[in-house]
Amino acid sequence: MNPAQNSLLELKLAAIRELEYDDFFSMFGRGRISKVRGLYAGTLRPAMSPGAREYWDRHIDFFSGERRRSFYFRGSSGWFAWLVNRYIDRVARARDSIEAILHAGSIEEQQSIYESQLRPIFWTKFVRWLLGRDATLSLVGVPRPQREQVEKSYVGGIAKFVEDSIETVFTRLSLQDNYFWRVCLTGEYSPTCCPVYLRADNFQRLRGGLVDRVSTHTASVTQFLTQQSPLISRFVLLDHMEWLSTSRQPALAQEWQAIVDHATPDARILWRSGGLLTDFVDRVRVLHDGREREVAELLRYQRGLADDLHARDRVHSYGSFHIAHMAT
Ligand SMILES: C[S@@+](CC[C@H](N)C(=O)[O-])C[C@H]1O[C@@H](n2cnc3c(N)ncnc32)[C@H](O)[C@@H]1O
Numbered sequence: 001m002n003p004a005q006n007s008l009l010e011l012k013l014a015a016i017r018e019l020e021y022d023d024f025f026s027m028f029g030r031g032r033i034s035k036v037r038g039l040y041a042g043t044l045r046p047a048m049s050p051g052a053r054e055y056w057d058r059h060i061d062f063f064s065g066e067r068r069r070s071f072y073f074r075g076s077s078g079w080f081a082w083l084v085n086r087y088i089d090r091v092a093r094a095r096d097s098i099e100a101i102l103h104a105g106s107i108e109e110q111q112s113i114y115e116s117q118l119r120p121i122f123w124t125k126f127v128r129w130l131l132g133r134d135a136t137l138s139l140v141g142v143p144r145p146q147r148e149q150v151e152k153s154y155v156g157g158i159a160k161f162v163e164d165s166i167e168t169v170f171t172r173l174s175l176q177d178n179y180f181w182r183v184c185l186t187g188e189y190s191p192t193c194c195p196v197y198l199r200a201d202n203f204q205r206l207r208g209g210l211v212d213r214v215s216t217h218t219a220s221v222t223q224f225l226t227q228q229s230p231l232i233s234r235f236v237l238l239d240h241m242e243w244l245s246t247s248r249q250p251a252l253a254q255e256w257q258a259i260v261d262h263a264t265p266d267a268r269i270l271w272r273s274g275g276l277l278t279d280f281v282d283r284v285r286v287l288h289d290g291r292e293r294e295v296a297e298l299l300r301y302q303r304g305l306a307d308d309l310h311a312r313d314r315v316h317s318y319g320s321f322h323i324a325h326m327a328t
Helices: 003-018 021-028 036-047 050-063 075-091 095-102 107-122 125-131 134-139 144-153 157-171 179-186 200-207 221-228 241-245 249-262 303-311
Strands: 232-236 263-273 285-288 291-294 299-301 320-326
Touching: 003 021, 003 036, 003 050, 003 200, 021 200, 036 050, 075 095, 075 134, 075 179, 095 107, 095 179, 107 157, 125 134, 125 157, 134 144, 144 157, 144 241, 221 249, 232 249, 241 249, 241 263, 249 263, 249 285, 303 320
Parallel strands: 232 263
Antiparallel strands: 263 320, 285 291, 299 320
């Protein structure tokens, strides 16, 4: 739905097709490449749609490394991450501890660094206050309905939820391969700690043809399904459904109607939620085979696997994760 996100995806696709691996990693791994203007004008821009060109004509300097700020510290969430890093560097003076914990060789070492050096500076009264503000949460992409989902189901509310989630990331999950948090805390990935599309062997596979399988559509899920009328066997819905769950209930029902109408019989549907409960999905009513049914009657949840994977989620900022199979 967000054209900026698809513009970014188009830029990545163009870069996979047009750049050598070192330049590709410099751009999307390190988040900066000084010759970006030349690369953009000469090779990347011509390989993109008019909408994406219009976006990058205004923003390609995000990658130029100006004022030593990486691409990953641009945009509104990026700006927030950059502020957090300024706080770490200038106020808490904790850069060495952050580097040490990112390079720790074991969970025990992470725990010891966190307890002795990071916990005391992370959870001040001011930080807790900040985390309770809607303005702060919207900067990191958590809108009001999502906050309400958490407040309903988590003892201690959203601030405690964030604190517990961050504590799990730092003291119970390995940080060595946690590229999600590395990029937030440093503004870049490393060659051994990065999303799989950035690894040299996968870059070659993408360039060798896999890249042609990606198509982008800037639309809501409902618009995409009803306008293109595809048959879909895998839906990865992320967390957007709870954005619809409070004030836009009819939109949620339309979306599930479209999903049910366009799902193959063996379809699998993945989503996650800030809240711990899924009742907002289960009670949605749709028409199926001429009868009105609740969505819960049409799905078979794979709870064991979903809970196991959720406990290991390296982002760890969601309340629940769901895998559902069409059970019709
Ligand atoms: C957690 S973000 C993921 C963003 C993106 N995949 C990325 O990695 O940067 C979820 C995104 O879902 C999109 N979204 C919200 N409601 C939607 C809807 N009804 N249909 C399709 N996408 C929606 C928004 O653009 C939002 O940014």
